[in-house]
Amino acid sequence: MTRQRHFVKRPVRLCLLQGRMCLVRKTGKQRWDGCAMVVRIFASPTDYTLDASRFSKDDVLIGVDYGAYYALKSGIDLDLVLGDFDSTSSEETTFVKAHARVIKNFSTEKDSTDSALAVKEALRYDADEIIIYGGIGNRFDHSFANMMLLKLGPITCVTDSAEMFMLDPGIYDLHNDFPYISFFAIEPVKRLSLRGFKFDLEAYDLDVDDPLCISNQGAGRVQFDRGLLLVIKSQD
């Protein structure tokens, strides 16, 4: 599979798109025309607050399985619903089918996860930002699989208790309203610098097995030359 790292190709100012998460790319060409294409995916577990006032009318809204029911029940008008509906009751499935504009129904026996299928759909829009609400929590295997999806584009997993995304080499100013912010190398990270956080770091080579950068605190500037960096903000 060809990896697309949109953070590098098309830097975006996520600070304007979502209140709590602010990511401003400081280097590279700023492509910012004031009209970002955002795809929002509502998944399980539904431990996230649905604040439709933050959504733009141009956003593409996709519901996945029980997440679709949760969003539709909350009055959010979904552009697309997909899933195998193994997490909804028959009444909930009926409700979803009655209220969704478009449904793509998949078999429970498939070669992918519902979240992966939703991200595949989202990537077709060539979006500036893809937000997966949910996706972290409950079964670790699902959380882990969703984490791997973050490689595919400018994707952030968001719940009320955590946020998770990946960064390509560059310089970033990260805002953070969570008590903790952890960094892991998904591919070996070269010359990682953290400045402004509780625990700073200068030109450190972070290997994939190195837990050094777990449970940092605060916000600040992140810079590195090579590799792939996973960022997880979380509550205690």
Add this chain to the structure above:
Amino acid sequence: MTRQRHFVKRPVRLCLLQGRMCLVRKTGKQRWDGCAMVVRIFASPTDYTLDASRFSKDDVLIGVDYGAYYALKSGIDLDLVLGDFDSTSSEETTFVKAHARVIKNFSTEKDSTDSALAVKEALRYDADEIIIYGGIGNRFDHSFANMMLLKLGPITCVTDSAEMFMLDPGIYDLHNDFPYISFFAIEPVKRLSLRGFKFDLEAYDLDVDDPLCISNQGAGRVQFDRGLLLVIKSQD
């Protein structure tokens, strides 16, 4: 850090050691003298049942932070307690200090996690098996860091709702009492075969981004030629 994959070097029959998890290596020299060295680490979150009747008097028992309090309070006599005690109240810390044989107290500001320090201690015993009770759940960053620890030896994370371990190339018969069993390539897995499970597979190359083997069911034989395979059994 030198990676030690004890599953390859010293195959063990975990079925004799722990009721729910049974792993019998079918190839290679069977080193089985009837006296396995087991280290049990009690960590957070404490969503696991403590069944001391399964423990041998020769087991080494290590408590980590709140997990130490939980074990001691449950009447388990710990050989070693370690942690930074940022997850216990002052009363709980006092109780731990009054009941532990040996305590290693670490600063909250350290270059490792409590779990990693416990595994480092456990590896000093050259154990046949290391079981981390807890370690999965709550914060995803901690679960992810604990997952990476599984590379270091014959280590299994166990809770009441999940089990997680890694396998080196070989042939294994896996028992499974959980509804789901998922497989992920931590390093690209070559010629993976799954036989006897709900969804079987023959000589498949599983890449690190491939979610194909999530949410399998049942038990059976696992075989592969190269790579590193993460196995996660879980409830819904």
